Amino acid sequence: MRKLLAILCVLCLVQPIKAQDGLIQNISSRKKISLNGRWNYVLDPYENGFYDYRRKPFDESNSKTGGYYDDKTEVDKSELIEYNFDYEPTLNVPADWNSQAEKLAFYEGTVWYRRLFSAKPINGKKYLLYFAAVNYEAHVYLNGKKLGIHKGGFTPFHFDVTDLLKSGENSVVLKVDNTRRKEEVPTINTDWWNYGGITRDVYLAELPDTYIHDYKIQLAKNNAQELEGFVQLKGSNKSQKLNIQIPEAKLNINVQTNNNGYAAIKIPIKKLQYWSPESPKLYQVKIIANTDTVADKIGFRTIQTSGKDILLNGKSVFLRGISIHDENPMVAGRPRSTGDLRMLLNWAKELNCNFVRLAHYPHNEEMLRLADEMGLMVWAEVPVYWTIEWENPDTYANAKGQLTDLITRDKNRASVIIWSVGNETPLSNPRHKFMGNLVDVARNNDNTRLVAAALELHRDGNRVIIDDVLGAKLDLVSFNEYAGWYWGGTPKEITKYYFDIKYDKPVVISEFGGDALGGFHADAETKFSEEYQEALYENQFKILKKIDALRGMTPWILVDFRSPRRPHPIYQNFWNRKGLISETGKKKKAFYTLYNFYETIKGLYK
Known part of the structure; x- marks a missing residue:
């Protein structure tokens, strides 16, 4: 039975959750808890926490020892576990590792990060684990399950963790590798420091089941008399009426999303104060759905x-x-x-x-x-x-x-x-x-x-x-x-x-x-x-x-x-x-x- 369970566990690990399609817009406006702070880390230049001695990834093998992402501690004196996050030093997040420890100043390779956090997930809510930037290749695990992989050291990414989040203590582990490679973007040769690590904010965002995932509200191309854009909903109730408000400009319109949660926006305008360096005017913009509301500060200008x-x-x-x-x-x-x-x-x-x-x-x-x-x-x-x-x-x-x-x-x-x-x-x-x-x-x-x-x-x-x-x-x-x-x-x-x-x-x-x-x-x-x-x-x-x-x-x-x-x-x-x-x-x-x-x-x- 234990062998069967081990095989099933491996199958779970090699089928990571698919990353969310498209980035969520305006994460700062969401209800969220910050996972910034001190994270335990393990320096792993040989990638022992990811590969077995035959250079096969643990999450693709039947190894009993498993990888560092399991975040295990010994429960039996006969167990062999060659790491322990609880006793490892810490790094501050967000920040690069190169500037936080002298031994890491020129280091390029793998560092494992671990953070324990408490959560109280609510039925009917959706939860996203959001990283504003990790340099460069990040393998992300929650409670021992692989969420996925992200490449690129400067753009955000997130995963839907609704089904994996536990009430009580949770463990998020990242394998972060900033090794320069010729086939990556950027490539091997650059003229700046290759700062590795979780370099920007980390959040656990709480959303309604159907939420405003993305939107754009800007002046139309070469047209200062019309606002143009879209709103995109995600969730089970995609067809909704939306209300878009720009109170200071006395704009208030209603639109209807289609069965895919999408609504195009075209708003004729008579008078706006246009954004410029001399007068960087920002308007409070609110998008209200039946199930969600998002607010943003947006300026309007044309460039051509x-x-x-x-x-x-x-x-x-x-x-x-x-x-x-x-x-x-x-x-x-x-x-x-x-x-x-x-x-x-x-x-x-x-x-x-x-x-x-x-x-x-x-x-x-x-x-x-x-x-x-x-x-x-x-x-x-x-x-x-x-x-x-x-x-x-x-x-x-x-x-x-x-x-x-x-x-x-x-x-x-x-x-x-x-x-x-x-x-x-x-x-x-x-x-x-x-x-x-x-x-x-x-x-x-x-x-x-x-x-x-x-x-x-x-x-x-x-x-x-x-x-x-x-x-x-x-x-x-x-x-x-x-x-x-x-x-x-x-x-x-x-x-x-x-x-x-x-x-x-x-x-x-x-x-x-x-x-x-x-x-x-x-x-x-x-x-x-x-x-x-x-x-x-x-x-x-x-x-x-x-x-x-x-x-x-x-x-x-x-x-x-x-x-x-x-x-x-x-x-x-x-x-x-x-x-x-x-x-x-x-x-x-x-x-x-x-x-x-x-x-x-x-x-x-x-």
Whole structure:
């Protein structure tokens, strides 16, 4: 009998619950309990907790010992159990593991997380276990049963755990692996720290049996007189009447969902205050179903291009931007709080910015909500970075999934004006197909925003050439150029270069810059000095202003950030020093140079 039960248990484990179809919208508005806090962890570089000695997964074998996901303790002195979460150290969640223990600083591999929590599930309610981000591959178990697997270090995922949740104590275990692999997205080679762990919030959300799963309410494409979107219900009672309210705008309409729980929305409007950096107006929006209610704060604006111009609410705008990594320089690791995120965006505002590029992957959802509130337009990106396995169908499916999840999560954020499908990807026919298909995915999921990518350039003497076939499918000509740092000589020598751009579209320079060690001063020809970086910026402005279609830029980067690619013991010490603010929060000389340039630009675009 015990053998039969063991076999049945294994069958349960190899048939994980299917992850929820599509992401739930606006998890922050839901009734939920936080599973943040201290989680016990087991360091497992050999993956002993997942594979037996024949390298066969325990959840696919008849092994009596089982994997760490069983979360067992000895009940018989003859039992062999070679782990015990109860006596293991703890890591804080949300946070990366690299910054919490010295032995984990450069660690890439498997770490097992375990959290015990109490629950009182109610009959007729639905329960979702929600992770805002786990880097990179997560195997998730609840009470010893496998829920599923998620790949991608920056997008949320969740599972319906209604049937597995117990009244009383529950155990959630994650196998988290941040190993870089060539077929993944991002691939092996990057220029940022590969922070592993449960890096964003974890929730157990309680929902009614039929609930508002997803919705979009935005201005229609190029139409400031109509709100457009949809509502999607999930559950057993999909056909319902819905009431949508925007009280301040005196809008109150009723719609009916079909048998699949879907209702399209079209709302003519007479008067709205449009969202902009100067006036980041957000409206309280409420969606009321018979069984559920959701509230959100949403801004409304249009974004489009016309010839060489970018039009925000029909008016030409210059994107005074800066690039940002999802990292707090002064407290090692990923941001741990809203305060960390607000600090980064406040620095961008102090820099005279109205625009930020959130590179090179989806940032925390809270970052986008803060950008809505603070009036910063956003370039949002997926980590299709450098040399991806362009001909691997699984790699493409991964990239497509991350892009789809990013758009699903942030489609109601007025601040997001650009979806970016990648960064500095070398030219080839397989790459053109891969990224061209991603452009189509972005447009099919959201036709109200611009689509871009940070392209590479090529040089022929003093001519800087931007001629990438992908540019024909994009709304902007955006490219990274490092004249004065990686090529082109010293800052004073770069003014001889000029740009030959194939496409007659708005130009947004997605990166330029150079390293400076905060506090190191020398002449303007000494690399890593603040004076060199300052002169580089001054001369960049001279050559960039010659581009007639220049409509924005996001220099690289707001703040110094950690990177294993940067080992120089004096100037870098595993930091990329291209920030305009040092790792101590001190503004470098080039910070003020860019501020002053943006001040002159403001006078040209009212």
